[in-house]
Amino acid sequence: MKEVVAGIDIGGTNTVFGLIDKAGNILAEHSLKTTDYPKIENFVSALAAVINKLMEGKANLKLAAIGIGAPDANYNRGTIELATNLAWKGIVPLTEFIRKKIDVPVVITNDANAAAIGEMIFGGAKKMKDFIVLTLGTGLGSGIVVNGEVVYGSTGFAGELGHTIVVPGGRDCGCGRQGCLETYASASGLVRTVLYMLSEMSEESILRDIPPSELTAKKIAEAAAQKDPIAVEALDYTAEILAFGIGNAIVFSSPEAVFLFGGLAQAGEMLFAPVRKYVDENVMALFKGTVKILPSVVSESNAAVLGAAALAWNELKK
Amino acid sequence: MKEVVAGIDIGGTNTVFGLIDKAGNILAEHSLKTTDYPKIENFVSALAAVINKLMEGKANLKLAAIGIGAPDANYNRGTIELATNLAWKGIVPLTEFIRKKIDVPVVITNDANAAAIGEMIFGGAKKMKDFIVLTLGTGLGSGIVVNGEVVYGSTGFAGELGHTIVVPGGRDCGCGRQGCLETYASASGLVRTVLYMLSEMSEESILRDIPPSELTAKKIAEAAAQKDPIAVEALDYTAEILAFGIGNAIVFSSPEAVFLFGGLAQAGEMLFAPVRKYVDENVMALFKGTVKILPSVVSESNAAVLGAAALAWNELKK
Numbered sequence: 001m002k003e004v005v006a007g008i009d010i011g012g013t014n015t016v017f018g019l020i021d022k023a024g025n026i027l028a029e030h031s032l033k034t035t036d037y038p039k040i041e042n043f044v045s046a047l048a049a050v051i052n053k054l055m056e057g058k059a060n061l062k063l064a065a066i067g068i069g070a071p072d073a074n075y076n077r078g079t080i081e082l083a084t085n086l087a088w089k090g091i092v093p094l095t096e097f098i099r100k101k102i103d104v105p106v107v108i109t110n111d112a113n114a115a116a117i118g119e120m121i122f123g124g125a126k127k128m129k130d131f132i133v134l135t136l137g138t139g140l141g142s143g144i145v146v147n148g149e150v151v152y153g154s155t156g157f158a159g160e161l162g163h164t165i166v167v168p169g170g171r172d173c174g175c176g177r178q179g180c181l182e183t184y185a186s187a188s189g190l191v192r193t194v195l196y197m198l199s200e201m202s203e204e205s206i207l208r209d210i211p212p213s214e215l216t217a218k219k220i221a222e223a224a225a226q227k228d229p230i231a232v233e234a235l236d237y238t239a240e241i242l243a244f245g246i247g248n249a250i251v252f253s254s255p256e257a258v259f260l261f262g263g264l265a266q267a268g269e270m271l272f273a274p275v276r277k278y279v280d281e282n283v284m285a286l287f288k289g290t291v292k293i294l295p296s297v298v299s300e301s302n303a304a305v306l307g308a309a310a311l312a313w314n315e316l317k318k
Numbered sequence: 319m320k321e322v323v324a325g326i327d328i329g330g331t332n333t334v335f336g337l338i339d340k341a342g343n344i345l346a347e348h349s350l351k352t353t354d355y356p357k358i359e360n361f362v363s364a365l366a367a368v369i370n371k372l373m374e375g376k377a378n379l380k381l382a383a384i385g386i387g388a389p390d391a392n393y394n395r396g397t398i399e400l401a402t403n404l405a406w407k408g409i410v411p412l413t414e415f416i417r418k419k420i421d422v423p424v425v426i427t428n429d430a431n432a433a434a435i436g437e438m439i440f441g442g443a444k445k446m447k448d449f450i451v452l453t454l455g456t457g458l459g460s461g462i463v464v465n466g467e468v469v470y471g472s473t474g475f476a477g478e479l480g481h482t483i484v485v486p487g488g489r490d491c492g493c494g495r496q497g498c499l500e501t502y503a504s505a506s507g508l509v510r511t512v513l514y515m516l517s518e519m520s521e522e523s524i525l526r527d528i529p530p531s532e533l534t535a536k537k538i539a540e541a542a543a544q545k546d547p548i549a550v551e552a553l554d555y556t557a558e559i560l561a562f563g564i565g566n567a568i569v570f571s572s573p574e575a576v577f578l579f580g581g582l583a584q585a586g587e588m589l590f591a592p593v594r595k596y597v598d599e600n601v602m603a604l605f606k607g608t609v610k611i612l613p614s615v616v617s618e619s620n621a622a623v624l625g626a627a628a629l630a631w632n633e634l635k636k
Contacts, residue, residue, distance in 0.1 A: 146471070147464070149465050153572020154572055164566040249570070252478075253462075
């Protein structure tokens with residue numbers, strides 16, 4: 001009998017399921033529309049039904065655990081709390097609800113922590129004890145690993161590097177404060193930087209022909225690849241601020257590597273090269289040359305489900 | 319037979335020794351002038367002689383381990399590296415040297431990490447898994463505990479919160495960069511702030527009668543207690559910047575408490591009250607009310623030796 005875990009990625013729109021073995025192979029997949037289940041009871045029933053269906057007729061497989069990645073999830077308490085992009089309000093004790101339906105260990109954490117565990121179990125951090133994963137999407141999420149363990153802190157919500165303030169009095173942030181790292185170093189931060197550069201610089205730019213509401217990190221990266229001066233300058237500034245945030249994280253936990261992941265990281269060397277340059281120029285001398293800035297090696301399309309599965313496998317090791 | 323450990327605090331001027339039992343009682347003490355031993359071999363011999371002398375004639379005691387707190391010490395490697403305030407140059411494998419003379423486990427870490435372990439074993443953090451100790455002296459040292467373990471990172475040098483940059487382009491720091499937290503939130507940072515306030519504000523102040531080279535955090539705190547307007551304003555600004563640094567540390571590791579220790583912390587409520595106010599006002603909503611700002615409860619005069627002893631006791635538990 002071969003053990004497998006279920007990796008579940010709960011997103012605002014879709015919930016994706018995978019059955020995953022110890023080597024990270026995805027043996028079966030399924031998905032649901034999260035928005036079809038505004039009541040949490042119905043969602044839990046549907047989730048349990050999917051897992052049972054995935055296991056159906058697979059007498060050689062044994063479900064060992066369930067791992068879940070979800071926004072606003074709390075590992076310590078097994079909850080989703082005050083989620084802004086999900087219909088379920090308040091504090092949802094999700095792992096408890098699921099355990100009532102399926103009697104295996106159930107663990108939950110947020111997407112960025114799941115990405116970090118995915119990197120540790122299946123990706124580029126297999127031999128690392130101290131590293132950080134930054135997910136550069138609409139916001140900036142972070143999963144921090146210290147001594148081989150994800151940092152959850154006393155509240156279970158640790159690892160919010162997107163909300164370190166890097167520019168006091170800077171850009172308005174969704175968290176209600178100003179100048180947070182994610183308002184600069186994220187896909188949407190890059191768009192804001194382009195809008196600012198368009199106001200400050202007088203250079204020609206193909207970005208002047210795109211309505212601001214349609215600007216994306218991808219279009220900006222494509223423009224930068226064509227040497228568009230505004231796009232190049234905006235990417236450089238984004239890299240500089242990201243490197244500043246990374247520099248402050250380095251003096252905290254002295255990671256062996258920082259992995260960059262998500263939409264903005266797709267810009268590739270156009271982002272990585274200046275990030276490495278600025279980290280090297282600005283990091284405290286004690287740490288110079290000690291930190292690798294690396295792309296994630298977990299494939300973007302499966303990363304969320306693999307991260308959730310890695311969370312489950314990691315829990316079973318404890 | 320009762321087990322004891324030797325706690326050793328190596329400072330630029332003096333090296334202080336204590337024999338300490340599991341409850342934190344100091345059973346014997348001694349000290350050396352560090353500056354009398356410019357050669358490391360001679361220092362190690364003298365250190366071993368002191369320990370042997372302290373144990374002499376105590377047939378009921380057994381030396382179980384040696385713990386050392388020293389500037390620029392590296393726990394991972396057992397070394398003191400490129401110390402700026404000690405005569406021994408380069409990389410000194412101190413624990414290895416000592417183990418050749420006395421065959422017990424020998425561990426070393428820097429002063430701030432030793433203070434954190436002291437707080438965990440003998441002080442106010444006995445039941446805490448996640449906390450931070452900030453030592454506010456000439457500089458700002460930090461010991462960070464996550465999941466019950468000190469954060470050393472991949473290099474062994476993690477936990478340098480004094481060198482997070484809080485004011486980009488701000489005050490010159492001894493590390494060669496600008497705007498580091500310790501240039502504002504430390505005893506010497508407070509002195510710099512007073513000098514700045516004396517230039518900016520026109521209020522009368524008894525601090526105008528003290529030569530800048532004789533200004534100390536203690537004199538400023540005394541002036542603030544007398545409601546001296548410059549001293550009050552300088553302490554408030556110091557508290558605001560310290561709270562800003564603490565706020566960024568909170569989103570990283572979500573500690574249960576932050577302990578303030580050292581010269582500047584002696585200002586007591588004049589510092590703690592505004593630090594608490596600014597942390598509460600400015601911390602990310604997710605963490606509001608989750609972090610206690612506390613004075614260290616390890617007595618300042620014995621803290622370094624007790625911290626070094628706690629390091630040894632903690633090692634024996636592993």
